[in-house]
Amino acid sequence: xxxDVNSRLTGDFYTAPFGPRLEPDGDTLVLNMGPQHPxxxxxxxxxxxxxxxxxxxxxxxxxxxHRMHEKMGEVKTWVQYLPNMGxxxxxxxxxxxxxxxxxxxxxxxxxxPPRAEYIRVITCELNRINSHLLWWGAYLLDLGAFxxxxxxxxxxxxxxxxxxxxxxxxxxxxxxxxGGVSGDVNDEFIRRTREFVADFKKRLPMYRxxxxxxxxxxxxxxxxxxxxxxxxxRYGATGPVLRGxxxxxxxxxxxxxxxxxxxxxxxxxxxxxxxMDRYEVRMAELDQCLRIVEQALDALPTGAHIHPDLPERFIxxxxxxxxxxxxxxxxxxxxxxxxxxxxxxxxxxxxxxxSNLSLFAELAQGTLLADAxxxxxxxxxxxxxxxx
Amino acid sequence: xxxxxxxxxxxxxxxxxxxxxxxxxxxxxxxxALQYAERKVAGFIQRRPGPYEVGPHGLLQPFADAGKxxxxxxxxxxxxxxxxxxxxxxxxxxxxVVCFLPIPFSPLLTGMNINLGxxxxxxxxxxxxxALCLAGWGSNNKYSLLGAARAVAQSVAYExxxxxxxxxxxxxxxxxxxxxxxxxxTQGLLSWNVLVQPLAFIIFFISGIAETNRAPFDLxxxxxxxxxxxxxxxxxxxxxxxxxxxxxxMVVVCAVATALFLGGWDGPVFPGPWWFLxxxxxxxxxxxxxxxxFPRVRFxxxxxxxxxxxxxxxxxxxxxxxxxxxxxx
Numbered sequence: 001x002x003x004d005v006n007s008r009l010t011g012d013f014y015t016a017p018f019g020p021r022l023e024p025d026g027d028t029l030v031l032n033m034g035p036q037h038p039x040x041x042x043x044x045x046x047x048x049x050x051x052x053x054x055x056x057x058x059x060x061x062x063x064x065x066h067r068m069h070e071k072m073g074e075v076k077t078w079v080q081y082l083p084n085m086g087x088x089x090x091x092x093x094x095x096x097x098x099x100x101x102x103x104x105x106x107x108x109x110x111x112x113p114p115r116a117e118y119i120r121v122i123t124c125e126l127n128r129i130n131s132h133l134l135w136w137g138a139y140l141l142d143l144g145a146f147x148x149x150x151x152x153x154x155x156x157x158x159x160x161x162x163x164x165x166x167x168x169x170x171x172x173x174x175x176x177x178x179g180g181v182s183g184d185v186n187d188e189f190i191r192r193t194r195e196f197v198a199d200f201k202k203r204l205p206m207y208r209x210x211x212x213x214x215x216x217x218x219x220x221x222x223x224x225x226x227x228x229x230x231x232x233x234r235y236g237a238t239g240p241v242l243r244g245x246x247x248x249x250x251x252x253x254x255x256x257x258x259x260x261x262x263x264x265x266x267x268x269x270x271x272x273x274x275x276m277d278r279y280e281v282r283m284a285e286l287d288q289c290l291r292i293v294e295q296a297l298d299a300l301p302t303g304a305h306i307h308p309d310l311p312e313r314f315i316x317x318x319x320x321x322x323x324x325x326x327x328x329x330x331x332x333x334x335x336x337x338x339x340x341x342x343x344x345x346x347x348x349x350x351x352x353x354x355s356n357l358s359l360f361a362e363l364a365q366g367t368l369l370a371d372a373x374x375x376x377x378x379x380x381x382x383x384x385x386x387x388x
Numbered sequence: 389x390x391x392x393x394x395x396x397x398x399x400x401x402x403x404x405x406x407x408x409x410x411x412x413x414x415x416x417x418x419x420x421a422l423q424y425a426e427r428k429v430a431g432f433i434q435r436r437p438g439p440y441e442v443g444p445h446g447l448l449q450p451f452a453d454a455g456k457x458x459x460x461x462x463x464x465x466x467x468x469x470x471x472x473x474x475x476x477x478x479x480x481x482x483x484x485v486v487c488f489l490p491i492p493f494s495p496l497l498t499g500m501n502i503n504l505g506x507x508x509x510x511x512x513x514x515x516x517x518x519a520l521c522l523a524g525w526g527s528n529n530k531y532s533l534l535g536a537a538r539a540v541a542q543s544v545a546y547e548x549x550x551x552x553x554x555x556x557x558x559x560x561x562x563x564x565x566x567x568x569x570x571x572x573x574t575q576g577l578l579s580w581n582v583l584v585q586p587l588a589f590i591i592f593f594i595s596g597i598a599e600t601n602r603a604p605f606d607l608x609x610x611x612x613x614x615x616x617x618x619x620x621x622x623x624x625x626x627x628x629x630x631x632x633x634x635x636x637x638m639v640v641v642c643a644v645a646t647a648l649f650l651g652g653w654d655g656p657v658f659p660g661p662w663w664f665l666x667x668x669x670x671x672x673x674x675x676x677x678x679x680x681x682f683p684r685v686r687f688x689x690x691x692x693x694x695x696x697x698x699x700x701x702x703x704x705x706x707x708x709x710x711x712x713x714x715x716x717x
Contacts, residue, residue, distance in 0.1 A: 146430070216685055
């Protein structure tokens with residue numbers, strides 16, 4: 001029986017995602033990377049056809065961690081769906097929080113108090129630093145450097161402690177509410193955030209000296225996986241992947257939401273669009289995140305942290321709404337369709353990782369296996385976000 | 389009785405058997421000590437304590453690991469070439485034992501005084517490639533196969549600069565006997581070959597790291613690409629033996645580097661063997677330091693370093709050494 005299943009699986013499994021074979025060449029090797037593989041960070045499966053160590057074709061296969069988040073939106077009430085958002089992308093949970101909350105607020109016309117907007121900016125940017133740090137460590141792990149991830153986790157620990165004070169959780173946050181945030185920040189939070197910003201500013205030059213300027217790292221990253229702006233646009237890439245190719249598109253600047261138009265920060269971009277540019281863009285974004293956090297802390301107004309008179313039940317009027325925010329991986333879009341009932345009629349989540357992953361097949365073609373791993377890492381994929 | 393035993397031991401064959409037995413004990417102890425050291429060094433570099441739970445300061449961790457490895461079931465994958473699969477670990481560990489024979493821990497403490505000791509080590513350490521090749525081929529696993537292909541290309545390429553750097557020293561001293569080479573460096577720090585032949589030392593050390601498949605040249609077992617490379621399918625003590633062989637090769641490479649370049653047993657106050665071991669372990673510490681600091685190089689870069697840098701430099705060094713030796717004569 002098992003033999004039979006095996007033979008059927010090899011027939012369909014390996015050839016189906018590839019479509020028709022390019023040529024009947026017996027010299028290639030089909031290698032199945034994942035869903036359990038150290039380089040795919042989670043449960044991504046990549047089927048690659050190798051010619052020696054060169055990749056002829058690489059095909060990502062999705063769906064191993066599909067949790068039906070969009071369908072869950074249709075069976076839960078507007079409020080009940082909120083905790084799902086922290087689980088879509090566990091690394092930048094607050095951006096997803098924001099995208100959904102922002103969409104509902106836009107649909108219902110709820111106004112957010114200024115203090116809540118500033119708190120959202122501070123916590124969201126801290127969360128972004130957290131996400132970029134984890135990417136940094138995991139990417140270097142892909143390149144074979146074991147130590148940076150532990151340094152990154154030491155810094156992440158501070159951020160998680162800070163965010164735990166206000167949100168109550170350390171990873172899958174559910175902090176934002178329709179019309180504000182669930183709890184106000186206190187002086188302790190502000191003090192520790194300022195401390196962290198000061199400390200982390202001292203850590204960044206060390207990271208540069210220790211890792212970024214390492215000759216082996218440069219050799220592994222420069223001129224690898226060059227993504228042209230045209231190709232990035234074709235696949236709908238966003239976030240640091242797009243900015244690494246030199247397109248200064250950032251939702252915070254292009255379609256400003258919340259108070260981002262009042263803050264002063266740069267949009268770092270790359271020049272060549274190679275892996276190193278994507279790396280540098282993320283490292284530069286860490287600096288910008290710190291700048292934003294500092295400005296927001298300085299300008300933090302007093303007042304309510306949540307809209308004082310909210311309706312008892314959230315039942316938005318009929319209609320549809322789209323709201324986009326800038327996540328650590330790119331443009332997060334939430335599309336909601338309401339039929340005036342207690343539950344959303346349709347929820348569509350636009351995850352940046354999905355578009356970013358889709359360009360991998362083209363980008364990896366003709367590269368060495370080691371470079372493909374490096375390119376895959378440089379796209380900063382969070383598989384649960386892609387599968388949703 | 390005692391006299392008979394002594395006579396038996398003084399026979400060359402008896403001497404060799406005694407030496408081999410002693411070497412195996414040394415290797416086993418070393419394997420455990422180095423595994424513990426590696427974890428502690430990694431912990432130190434990564435700002436964490438390393439093993440800490442089993443015994444005081446985690447000192448019993450190696451024993452716990454050895455016990456676990458030995459007690460695990462040995463599994464061969466379906467469709468593996470069983471003969472090759474099982475003999476590969478043995479092929480990998482057996483030559484190392486021989487490699488230890490001519491290493492001069494001190495003028496007296498040498499397994500066997502062979503006047504071609506260096507040649508013996510180079511010849512037998514080359515067999516490790518065969519073991520990796522067999523393991524990769526026999527496992528019936530694509531990752532293993534890729535790992536083995538990398539291992540062969542890497543070992544073959546890096547044996548050349550290794551040889552060139554060793555030859556430079558051999559030319560200079562005029563001997564292939566490790567004890568004689570070490571003895572020629574006992575006139576103080578300035579007579580150490582690392583100062584006479586700095587380039588050869590650098591080439592030797594880099595090639596040695598590549599030959600032992602240590603990071604940043606650990607391509608045959610590149611974790612993020614090939615899961616575990618050639619030993620993907622090995623579990624239990626078979627993996628343990630590969631592990632032991634890797635650490636023993638590290639000791640061999642560092643011991644040869646000590647004898648060739650760092651004055652061997654030369655040093656004040658303490659007896660020679662301690663100095664020899666201290667220098668060897670200092671080099672091993674450097675290797676561990678590299679592993680936990682650097683990213684891995686890519687395969688073509690690895691070969692480029694070898695063919696475009698190390699071999700030309702090694703050749704130039706060799707020619708220069710030969711010319712100077714001739715001129716001095």
